[in-house]
Amino acid sequence: xxxxxxxxxxxxxxxxxxxxxxxxxxxxxxxxxxxxxxxxxxxxxxxxxxxxxxxxxxxxxxxxxxxxxxxxxxxxxxxxxxxxxxxxxxxxxxxxxxxxxxxxxxxxxxxxxxxxxxxxxxxxxxxxxxxxxxxxxxxxxxxxxxxxxxxxxxxxxxxxxxxxxxxxxxxxxxxxxxxxxxxxxxxxxxxxxxxxxxxxxxxxxxxxxxxxxxxxxxxxxxxxxxxxxxxxxxxxxxxxxxxxxxxxxxxxxxxxxxxxxxxxxxxxxxxxxxxxxxxxxxxxxxxxxxxxxxxx
Amino acid sequence: xxxxxxxxxxxxxxxxxxxxxxxxxxxxxxxxxxxxxxxxxxxxxxxxxxxxxxxxxxxxxxxxxxxxxxxxxxxxxxxxxxxxxxxxxxxxxxxxxxxxxxxxxxxxxxxxxxxxxxxxxxxxxxxxxxxxxxxxxxxxxxxxxxxxxxxxxxxxxxxxxxxxxxxxxxxxxxxxxxxxxxxxxxxxxxxxxxxxxxxxxxxxxxxxxxxxxxxxxxxxxxxxxxxxxxxxxxxxxxxxxxxxxxxxxxxxxxxxxxxxxxxxxxxxxxxxxxxxxxxxxxxxxxxxxxxxxxxxxxxxxxxxxxxxxxxxxxxxxxxxxxxxxxxxxxxxxxxxxxxxxxxxxxxxxxxxxxxxxxxxxxxxxxxxx
Numbered sequence: 001x002x003x004x005x006x007x008x009x010x011x012x013x014x015x016x017x018x019x020x021x022x023x024x025x026x027x028x029x030x031x032x033x034x035x036x037x038x039x040x041x042x043x044x045x046x047x048x049x050x051x052x053x054x055x056x057x058x059x060x061x062x063x064x065x066x067x068x069x070x071x072x073x074x075x076x077x078x079x080x081x082x083x084x085x086x087x088x089x090x091x092x093x094x095x096x097x098x099x100x101x102x103x104x105x106x107x108x109x110x111x112x113x114x115x116x117x118x119x120x121x122x123x124x125x126x127x128x129x130x131x132x133x134x135x136x137x138x139x140x141x142x143x144x145x146x147x148x149x150x151x152x153x154x155x156x157x158x159x160x161x162x163x164x165x166x167x168x169x170x171x172x173x174x175x176x177x178x179x180x181x182x183x184x185x186x187x188x189x190x191x192x193x194x195x196x197x198x199x200x201x202x203x204x205x206x207x208x209x210x211x212x213x214x215x216x217x218x219x220x221x222x223x224x225x226x227x228x229x230x231x232x233x234x235x236x237x238x239x240x241x242x243x244x245x246x247x248x249x250x251x252x253x254x255x256x257x258x259x260x261x262x263x264x265x266x267x268x269x270x271x272x273x274x275x276x277x278x279x280x281x282x283x284x285x286x287x288x289x290x291x292x293x294x295x296x
Numbered sequence: 297x298x299x300x301x302x303x304x305x306x307x308x309x310x311x312x313x314x315x316x317x318x319x320x321x322x323x324x325x326x327x328x329x330x331x332x333x334x335x336x337x338x339x340x341x342x343x344x345x346x347x348x349x350x351x352x353x354x355x356x357x358x359x360x361x362x363x364x365x366x367x368x369x370x371x372x373x374x375x376x377x378x379x380x381x382x383x384x385x386x387x388x389x390x391x392x393x394x395x396x397x398x399x400x401x402x403x404x405x406x407x408x409x410x411x412x413x414x415x416x417x418x419x420x421x422x423x424x425x426x427x428x429x430x431x432x433x434x435x436x437x438x439x440x441x442x443x444x445x446x447x448x449x450x451x452x453x454x455x456x457x458x459x460x461x462x463x464x465x466x467x468x469x470x471x472x473x474x475x476x477x478x479x480x481x482x483x484x485x486x487x488x489x490x491x492x493x494x495x496x497x498x499x500x501x502x503x504x505x506x507x508x509x510x511x512x513x514x515x516x517x518x519x520x521x522x523x524x525x526x527x528x529x530x531x532x533x534x535x536x537x538x539x540x541x542x543x544x545x546x547x548x549x550x551x552x553x554x555x556x557x558x559x560x561x562x563x564x565x566x567x568x569x570x571x572x573x574x575x576x577x578x579x580x581x582x583x584x585x586x587x588x589x590x591x592x593x594x595x596x597x598x599x600x601x602x603x604x605x606x607x608x609x610x611x612x613x614x615x616x617x618x619x620x621x622x623x624x625x626x627x628x629x630x631x632x633x634x635x636x637x638x639x640x641x642x643x644x645x646x647x648x649x650x651x652x653x654x655x656x657x658x659x660x661x662x663x664x665x
Contacts, residue, residue, distance in 0.1 A: 034424035035424055120305055121305065124646075191418050191419075198418065201646055201647050203311050262421055264419065265419040266494075268645070269327075
């Protein structure tokens with residue numbers, strides 16, 4: 001038990017350091033695309049550190065405070081179920097369904113807290129975020145269910161095992177991988193799907209009322225959520241049992257998403273929903289028909 | 297329940313979608329703007345009144361602040377108005393240099409607002425690229441005038457100092473560079489499917505609206521009216537250079553961007569002709585006596601120029617003293633910045649507010665003055 005707690009702490013801290021460094025690196029990449037020098041790779045550590053050492057945060061009531069702890073807590077809890085390569089803290093429970101559900105708790109916590117702040121821009125941002133969640137989850141879930149059906153298990157470790165035997169899902173279902181990738185962009189809030197936090201329209205939406213420690217917590221939450229979402233994609237489509245292999249694939253997927261994001265503009269929220277339910281959902285169903293047709 | 301439908305939002309001054317110290321109070325029903333109220337005054341320095349208390353030459357340092365992104369147009373309009381009242385002749389070479397400076401400023405301004413569409417739409421690569429190229433122009437400004445943004449270069453009687461041939465060569469190189477990179481902007485911004493989706497049929501201005509509100513510049517030319525002061529009432533040496541006035545028939549955000557893109561080409565064309573045809577000679581007429589005790593003859597004059605945002609004018613009255621008696625500035629973005637916001641925004645969506653402000657070229661200090 002003690003062993004497991006130590007492992008969990010090491011895992012959480014490791015994931016944090018890895019993802020925050022990678023975010024810093026991605027800022028460098030974006031800066032190069034934009035003909036800038038960019039901040040140092042460690043800039044995100046400095047930002048989070050600075051915010052956490054701020055003295056006080058303004059509170060807007062119990063829900064506002066509680067929502068942040070709910071978001072951060074449930075995201076870290078989700079992280080504990082995430083396998084890395086072939087290793088998982090709790091191999092029995094490394095389950096897609098658990099992860100998707102627990103991750104939603106984090107988003108809901110943040111939504112609760114933002115609405116609790118009473119700022120109209122935050123409410124608009126939250127309603128957009130939840131609408132967008134509704135849009136991208138449907139195509140993603142169709143593909144996830146298809147993979148679960150093929151692997152005959154919803155355990156991610158089993159899915160990885162299935163891929164080591166039958167080759168990457170990326171190659172056996174390229175359309176599905178594309179759909180999941182587009183959904184991933186939506187989950188990460190990368191452009192063109194950064195409508196919920198659109199700075200020029202609603203001044204960063206849900207984040208508008210946060211400062212100091214709370215903003216720091218939300219940044220940490222965002223880094224963990226990113227780790228889970230990108231990691232999930234890597235496991236589902238490029239599964240392998242080595243940790244180093246996982247990290248390399250992770251870096252490729254994440255940086256490519258950042259690069260695509262940097263030359264994209266923002267869609268409006270109704271266009272986001274229309275887009276997701278027209279193209280990715282259609283393609284996901286097409287992939288399901290093809291895959292099931294080949295099998296039977 | 298039906299009564300709490302409209303939500304009031306403060307779009308600016310502390311808002312990433314707002315450029316300048318300006319704010320728009322909007323009421324939204326869902327995502328649709330029901331009511332928009334422009335709320336200027338945050339940059340009010342009383343330019344017009346201040347000018348009455350400063351010498352004719354001291355004002356040169358003040359008027360630039362009327363528009364930050366394109367200050368040179370102020371210097372030119374002010375100097376030309378003073379010269380008209382005084383009946384001064386400006387050396388030929390100085391007039392050509394003024395045209396060059398004004399067109400450089402126009403390129404810098406158009407680059408900024410063409411890339412600037414990336415702000416409201418989220419394409420942050422656009423503004424960053426545009427600022428890099430604008431910086432090249434600012435470098436040339438620094439070489440010519442010694443300053444990057446506020447040049448104080450065009451003064452009554454000519455320009456402060458001559459331009460050397462080396463600087464002109466550098467300028468040609470910069471123009472070649474920018475011209476070579478313009479197609480990249482076209483690919484990145486104008487041909488971007490999402491930008492097209494976000495700007496086509498958005499922030500539409502009809503010809504009747506534009507004419508009755510007094511909108512000029514790109515926004516008017518996009519409705520099919522080819523009104524350009526440079527062509528209709530040529531000042532300086534604009535009648536001696538060849539250039540076209542691009543127009544389109546439908547003034548939406550996309551077409552306005554498209555016109556800005558086209559005008560950069562025209563400005564490059566004008567500057568090349570200026571470099572080629574510029575005569576040699578002196579660049580500044582000496583003022584009679586001490587510049588700080590200079591008395592301008594009694595009289596008044598209205599001078600209008602074509603700025604990057606529209607017709608820009610100075611009406612000045614002199615009572616024969618050492619200071620102007622009254623100055624009126626016609627800010628080019630005044631009609632679309634105040635009336636345009638209050639009448640044009642209702643019915644559009646929250647997302648399009650920043651796009652309206654950006655493509656109309658609203659320059660906050662011009663409204664406050």
